[in-house]
Amino acid sequence: MFIRNLLILTIVLLSIDMLYAQAPTLKEDQRAIPALMPLPQRLEKKSGVFDFKSCKVIVVRDEHFLPEAKLLQKVLKSQGIEVKIGTQVPEGSAYLVFDKDEMLDAEFKQEAYRLTVNPDKVVIKGLTRKGVFYGIQTLKQLIALDKKAVACDIVDWPAFSWRGYMVDVGRNFQSVAMLKQQIDVMAAYKLNIFHFHATEDIAWRLESKLYPQLTAPETMLRNKGDFYTVAQIKELIAYCKERNILLVPEIDMPGHSDAFKRAMKTEMQSDTGLNIVKNLLKEFIKTYNLPYVHIGADEVKITNVNFLPEVTKVIEQLGKKVIGWEPGGNFTESTIRQLWMEGATKVSKNKNIQYIDSRHLYLNHMDPLESVATIFNRKISNLDKGNANALGGVICNWPDRNIGKQEDALTQNPVYPSILAFSERSWRGGGIPGWMAKIGKPGSTEALDFREFESRLMQHKERYFTRLPFPYVAQSDISWKLIGPFANGGNLTASFDPESANVNKDSLPAAMEVLGGTIILRHWWTPQVTGVLDKPQENTTWYAYRKIWSEEEETKGFWIGFNNMSRSYASSSPEKGTWDNRKSTVHVNGLLIDPPAWKQAGLSGNMEIPLIDEGYEFRAPTKITLKKGWNDVLIKLPIASFKGVDWKNPQKWMFTFVEANPSL
Secondary structure, eight states: OHHHHHTHHHHHHTOOOGGGSOOTTSOGGGOOOOOOSSOOSEEEEEEEEEEGGGEEEEEESSGGGHHHHHHHHHHHHTTTOOOEEESSOOSSSEEEEEEEOOOTTSSSGGGOEEEEEOSSEEEEEESSHHHHHHHHHHHHHHOOTTSEEEEEEEEEOOSOSEEEEEEETTTSOOOHHHHHHHHHHHHHTTOOEEEEEOBOSSOBOBOOSSOGGGGOGGGOSSSTTOOBOHHHHHHHHHHHHHTTOEEEEEOOOSSSOHHHHHHHSSOTTSHHHHHHHHHHHHHHHHHSOOSEEEOOOOSOOOSOTTHHHHHHHHHHHTTOEEEEEESOSOOOTTSEEEEOSGGGHHHHTOTTOOEEEOTTOBGGGOOHHHHHHHHHHBOGGGSSSOOSSEEEEEEEEOOOSOOSSTTHHHHTTTHHHHHHHHHHHHHHOOOBSSEESSOOSTTSHHHHHHHHHHHHHHHHHHHHOTTSOOOOOOOTTOEEEEEEEEEOTTOTTOOOGGGOTTSOGGGSOOSEEEEOSEEEEEOTTTTTEEOSOSSOOSSEEEEEEEEEEESSSEEEEEEEESOOOOTTSOOOOOOTTOSSTTOOEEEETTEEOOOOOOTTTTOOOOTTSOOSSSSGGGSOOEEEEEOSEEEEEEEEEEESOSOOSSTTSOOOEEEEEEESSOOO
């Protein structure tokens, strides 16, 4: 079972599309190194290739790495390559080597590795098993369809020690199988923290032998009766550990605890509730061998000032570290803080406090195309690399709104594209100061860097994610002319020169050129998060214009959208016959493109009614017939007030227009 589970993603990862096969007539020295993700810290291409078909043995020079040797042996066997494991170098045949290395030329040595590919041998070294495991992940990406790998030298290590992904299973339950699928992807891309948010107002999902009423169906508001048994949690912990991932459980307290209240008939912060919580924590800690317990403690009024100190004392007396959200409750300095708002930056200035960055890393608030650009540009903790206080970051998937089926957590939120983008940023370090919901100006260093990264991302999508949801298409080469602003006096239907049939749109002066399939003029959280407009103004209309070339007359599918609905807010569905509440429109070659026939048109925002087709990424693409030659695309973008219908639904002034399935 262990080996079979460990190979689930490996088999998928090595099922390579013919696009990536090397042509038989290609000279070996002309081979390019395949797209690697995350890109190693140091990489040097050398002459020649290593042919795995001629490899006969894996030589283990340090028996500490025997489990990793067995893993690679199974990986190769799944590809029809039989190798033995031994301690002696064979004569006259290629071989692989696992050995220890002090990694003196690497930072974060505990997770560093050295990978050397020569024509006659492959050597993977590390100070620890973690480092060697990460070396195997890189080696798997180097193997081409013909079972050859380009010769190269790699020395690699992570910029941050805490590289995490969080799932909220308290609100919307996910099966163990689906969780394992996500853990497999994390492992392949060197993430090492699986943040497991398991209790909520909606439901308590952790089995307790002391208080079985916590998981009774009648206490749950969604997925009634669905929870994780002790055996299943232990299974997940072991599954993570096999992949060098640490499961960090979150038992939210004293807020987000209505399920607890329904089951136990008392508030957590009452004396009775506090005693129950202490008993639960003791039971949990004694049941599972985990170093951290996340206690949440955000979005709640503290009525019992002793609650968090006493809870913290119990956890620490049992030898565990405490993590809590910041802003949050009255924590001790020993509590690791997980930042979720910009106002939490004061914590980073206290040298006695360790912290994790999750600010503007909530996938449920992000448009798919926006997510990759935003996360790639993100400078974690405003640092190029971690330190003793700044541990790293966690991207979070909070589908607060009810979902129709568990897979919607992955199709309505850009999970896998974001994991890859975050893998690159948290492993490589660096990034751009501030929070950007844009690619960067055409020709800028930022835009060129993103384009190079996106090229590798798209190769990984094609190579590894053909059977998994991956809502992303290339956008770095899509350029728009933004024309405006035009004062509309609050009249969203007012028309201006770019809409005139007699105007040559190519001659219209552009205020700027911008890149992307999704363009955000003004973000929800301006000025903390910047869009393409430096000074957006209310009661204005902008136009976006570009040309699309088509070799012939043909009909193609396009992702079109104007309102990326957060999966955390009670947003209303678009009215019938509209794209959004701003009267946005799309014209192609002068013809108006009709909005979809919404299945829930005009539905008033309701957190318990799942989204169906409101997002372009989870509905059928809009079909548009292109003429042979150049095709004009004009997007009209009016806005009145920046205020939304309520504080949870501010205006996110944006549009998406991109071919849904472009050829590579």
